[in-house]
Amino acid sequence: MGEQQNWDWEVGERLVTDLAEWKKAFSDVYDEVVSPDGEKMGAIVKGEEGLTCCVNGSAWEQTYEKVYSVKFSPDNRLTAITMADDEWTTVVDGAPWEQTYEYVWNLRFAGRGGAIAVQTKGDDGYGICLDGKAWEAGFLQIRDYVLSPDGRRAACSVQTKELAEGDIFGFLEGGWSVAVDGKPWDRNFLNVWGLAFSADGAKVAAEVRLESTVYSIAVDGKPWDASYGCVWEPCFDPKNGQVLAPVKIESGWILACDGKDLWGRSFGQLWRPVFSPDGSRTAAIVSPSFGRWTMAVEGQAWNATFGDAVTDPVFSPDGRRLAAIVKDKNRWTIGVDGAAWGETFDMVWRPVFTPNAKRVLAKVERNGKFALALDGRVVSGEYDGLYDPVIGPEGDRVLVKALDGGKFYRRVLRLGDL
Amino acid sequence: MATFPEREPVEDIGLDETIKKLTPERIEKTILKVLNEESAARLKVYVNTCVHCGLCSNACHFYNSHDGDVKYAPVSKVKDTLWEMIRKKGRVDGEFIRKASRIAFTECNVCRRCSMYCPFGIDLAYLILTVRRICHLLGVVPQYLQDTVNSHAATLNQMWVKPDEWIDTLQWQEEEQLDEVVGARIPLDREGAEIMYSVIGPEPKFLPQLIGHMDQIMTVAGMSWTVPSLDGWDNSNMAMYSGDFEIMARVERKHYDKALELKVKKIVMGECGHAFRGAAYDGPKWLGWLRPPVPLIHAVEFYYDLIHSGRLKIVKKYEEPITLQDPCNIVRGKGLGNKLRYIMNATCSDFRDVEPRFEHNYCCCAGGGVINCGPPWKTTRVNGNRVKAEQFRATEAKVIVTPCHNCHSGIEDIVSNYKLDMHVKFFCEILVECIEIPESLKV
Ligand code: SF4
Numbered sequence: 026m027g028e029q030q031n032w033d034w035e036v037g038e039r040l041v042t043d044l045a046e047w048k049k050a051f052s053d054v055y056d057e058v059v060s061p062d063g064e065k066m067g068a069i070v071k072g073e074e075g076l077t078c079c080v081n082g083s084a085w086e087q088t089y090e091k092v093y094s095v096k097f098s099p100d101n102r103l104t105a106i107t108m109a110d111d112e113w114t115t116v117v118d119g120a121p122w123e124q125t126y127e128y129v130w131n132l133r134f135a136g137r138g139g140a141i142a143v144q145t146k147g148d149d150g151y152g153i154c155l156d157g158k159a160w161e162a163g164f165l166q167i168r169d170y171v172l173s174p175d176g177r178r179a180a181c182s183v184q185t186k187e188l189a190e191g192d193i194f195g196f197l198e199g200g201w202s203v204a205v206d207g208k209p210w211d212r213n214f215l216n217v218w219g220l221a222f223s224a225d226g227a228k229v230a231a232e233v234r235l236e237s238t239v240y241s242i243a244v245d246g247k248p249w250d251a252s253y254g255c256v257w258e259p260c261f262d263p264k265n266g267q268v269l270a271p272v273k274i275e276s277g278w279i280l281a282c283d284g285k286d287l288w289g290r291s292f293g294q295l296w297r298p299v300f301s302p303d304g305s306r307t308a309a310i311v312s313p314s315f316g317r318w319t320m321a322v323e324g325q326a327w328n329a330t331f332g333d334a335v336t337d338p339v340f341s342p343d344g345r346r347l348a349a350i351v352k353d354k355n356r357w358t359i360g361v362d363g364a365a366w367g368e369t370f371d372m373v374w375r376p377v378f379t380p381n382a383k384r385v386l387a388k389v390e391r392n393g394k395f396a397l398a399l400d401g402r403v404v405s406g407e408y409d410g411l412y413d414p415v416i417g418p419e420g421d422r423v424l425v426k427a428l429d430g431g432k433f434y435r436r437v438l439r440l441g442d443l
Numbered sequence: 444m445a446t447f448p449e450r451e452p453v454e455d456i457g458l459d460e461t462i463k464k465l466t467p468e469r470i471e472k473t474i475l476k477v478l479n480e481e482s483a484a485r486l487k488v489y490v491n492t493c494v495h496c497g498l499c500s501n502a503c504h505f506y507n508s509h510d511g512d513v514k515y516a517p518v519s520k521v522k523d524t525l526w527e528m529i530r531k532k533g534r535v536d537g538e539f540i541r542k543a544s545r546i547a548f549t550e551c552n553v554c555r556r557c558s559m560y561c562p563f564g565i566d567l568a569y570l571i572l573t574v575r576r577i578c579h580l581l582g583v584v585p586q587y588l589q590d591t592v593n594s595h596a597a598t599l600n601q602m603w604v605k606p607d608e609w610i611d612t613l614q615w616q617e618e619e620q621l622d623e624v625v626g627a628r629i630p631l632d633r634e635g636a637e638i639m640y641s642v643i644g645p646e647p648k649f650l651p652q653l654i655g656h657m658d659q660i661m662t663v664a665g666m667s668w669t670v671p672s673l674d675g676w677d678n679s680n681m682a683m684y685s686g687d688f689e690i691m692a693r694v695e696r697k698h699y700d701k702a703l704e705l706k707v708k709k710i711v712m713g714e715c716g717h718a719f720r721g722a723a724y725d726g727p728k729w730l731g732w733l734r735p736p737v738p739l740i741h742a743v744e745f746y747y748d749l750i751h752s753g754r755l756k757i758v759k760k761y762e763e764p765i766t767l768q769d770p771c772n773i774v775r776g777k778g779l780g781n782k783l784r785y786i787m788n789a790t791c792s793d794f795r796d797v798e799p800r801f802e803h804n805y806c807c808c809a810g811g812g813v814i815n816c817g818p819p820w821k822t823t824r825v826n827g828n829r830v831k832a833e834q835f836r837a838t839e840a841k842v843i844v845t846p847c848h849n850c851h852s853g854i855e856d857i858v859s860n861y862k863l864d865m866h867v868k869f870f871c872e873i874l875v876e877c878i879e880i881p882e883s884l885k886v
């Protein structure tokens with residue numbers, strides 16, 4: 026993880042790079058990305074030799090036939106998936122991983138160590154390659170995967186049994202499981218979805234389908250005793266390792282904890298349970314009545330409801346406050362502790378709290394331009410492009426990464442000045 | 444294999460084998476659960492309101508194509524299935540369930556044409572879908588349709604497409620288009636793009652060139668767009684038609700989650716009717732959304748906007764005599780008939796409309812999951828739509844435009860069975876022939 030205290034928090038502005046210069050050097054520049062610390066801009070560039078990546082104007086040495094999925098890792102390394110001579114691999118800061126594959130996709134990062142993982146198709150089947158180390162056995166097929174919070178482990182939904190085309194009875198016997206670090210659970214299910222690691226990375230939970238119409242949550246391969254008509258993605262309580270999941274019962278959707286009703290009430294819909302950082306409070310996105318959406322904290326729904334959607338719930342660092350993206354009548358804004366900001370936008374991004382939980386900041390879009398809004402008020406200039414704002418460790422500064430007239434600037438502003 | 448007298452026997456393990464495992468108790472319990480707990484109040488209203496007048500009969504292409512055989516009348520299909528279950532309070536046997544399943548899955552496209560002819564507006568398709576729900580809960584679903592639903596469940600797409608195959612197809616189509624149009628990249632997972640483009644599973648599997656056409660259209664029109672590289676890219680939903688509403692909801696939720704995650708302003712979807720219905724109405728409703736959380740635009744509406752606004756310039760007209768199919772789910776369901784005719788007239792010099800047309804047009808007989816019941820039921824489907832063949836023949840057109848995948852495949856079968864000497868095309872195939880590629884974009 027990028028250690029934010031080591032970043033440059035001097036108040037001021039720096040021109041990091043000018044894309045006009047890049048465009049002189051390369052015939053094509055696309056998929057621009059910015060490092061979390063705002064020190065680098067990366068992109069795919071096309072030169073005479075082929076495609077490669079470029080960081081702050083300097084291209085990687087090697088070129089490729091294909092480059093995609095360009096991203097900066099949390100510790101500011103530019104990473105991409107590349108193909109040359111029909112061999113696919115992952116390249117990190119210009120250095121390719123040794124192992125190559127028939128195909129590579131779904132690049133992810135995790136953990137303080139800056140773990141990098143991809144999904145792979147090789148001669149012996151499908152698997153995961155984590156920090157250059159591939160799973161031993163290949164699978165028939167793999168779908169979604171997750172990394173443990175420390176980035177050391179990977180879990181993936183895997184197909185464990187061959188299924189002939191149209192074999193509807195074979196399907197009912199169950200041919201899917203979860204593989205953790207390449208080793209499948211010893212039990213199969215009809216389907217598995219929605220994997221989650223516990224905070225310590227020791228356990229994995231998933232939604233499982235036991236029969237065609239019977240669903241449950243399994244932890245390390247063992248389903249809960251209770252089963253349901255439908256379930257959504259589980260998550261672990263960070264303080265005690267208990268598993269929470271939205272489940273559907275006759276009266277509606279409830280938040281179940283290890284098979285028991287946690288909040289003692291149901292909603293028309295309920296998903297994405299989240300915990301406060303210390304694990305003491307839970308919240309989830311709920312629909313208290315048809316077509317209305319809001320947040321429920323400890324089972325108590327906000328009074329304000331929204332017609333279109335609620336997404337991205339975020340607790341404040343002290344766990345006392347909750348913010349989320351809300352959308353009503355096709356306009357977006359931020360809801361905080363039950364009340365929506367007065368202004369609405371064409372789009373808003375995931376809100377961030379200051380460390381003292383007093384203020385909420387979000388990137389917003391209006392008329393094709395991007396700006397920062399603080400507690401509901403637009404406080405910055407408008408930019409052609411803006412990347413996720415970061416509030417400094419002291420909570421008094423904000424890092425603004427902005428693209429303006431083809432130039433990428435790194436600005437550190439005092440929150441108090443906004 | 445037991446048969447019921449009035450229909451030719453058709454083998455399908457999804458019906459024949461599955462009924463063997465049913466017990467009278469399970470059947471009764473399942474039917475009562477659906478009738479008492481799951482069905483909306485309108486079910487009772489419909490059942491109590493119907494006066495058995497038979498006015499809905501002439502609406503149905505099955506009935507008309509079988510010269511008024513009463514067993515294909517909409518009301519008969521409901522009477523022989525759901526009413527019987529209600530009358531007997533769920534005490535029906537496995538053989539009855541097989542018969543009900545056959546009728547509900549293979550002899551009704553849930554196209555809703557009949558509702559327009561019923562003096563009370565009874566939604567017979569809803570009643571047939573209730574029968575399908577019961578059949579799903581009992582596990583009695585035609586094999587091919589069930590296999591498709593299994594694919595939705597396992598892969599969140601309709602055709603068992605693996606994640607690498609999907610991205611590989613996009614990259615291949617991009618490469619093809621880059622040879623034609625400058626900058627015709629298919630932007631993967633571009634957060635904050637204006638549009639997320641989604642397709643149905645059969646496109647990467649069998650018709651990848653359609654993705655290429657859309658790439659060209661987006662590029663020439665200068666749109667800000669993206670395509671998800673991971674699950675959520677498939678907007679189709681056969682689970683909606685098999686009665687597996689839990690899987691239906693899971694698929695739709697993933698589709699919208701992807702759009703919300705990519706922070707797009709809208710979803711534009713390819714030319715498919717049932718996918719529009721699932722994503723615009725049935726899926727959101729089950730999940731609790733009054734309307735999609737991200738606006739959903741069908742390709743026909745999108746093409747209309749591009750042509751009408753001048754973002755795409757039509758420089759050449761398609762000259763062969765051409766007609767069209769009104770896909771039920773976007774024309775009867777959403778009223779896109781005028782926009783469809785606008786784009787046809789804008790691009791074709793000899794457009795010959797069908798009769799009846801707009802919301803009164805006949806269903807293709809492939810929709811509603813019927814074509815997904817697979818080869819065993821092809822004859823039922825093709826024989827059930829002679830009227831469609833007659834309708835097309837009368838236009839003397841050479842080409843039929845079908846802005847829907849089910850219509851496309853179903854009408855191809857009709858063309859070949861009734862020897863129509865016509866070709867079936869998606870609208871985008873016409874459009875790419877007619878648009879101006881600006882000099883600056885020419886390779
Ligand atoms: S196919 Fe269409 S017209 Fe015929 S019964 Fe079904 S919904 Fe009604």
Ligand code: SF4
Nearest residue numbers: 493494496497499561
């Ligand atoms: S037209 Fe309406 S009332 Fe008459 S038989 Fe059909 S469904 Fe019943």
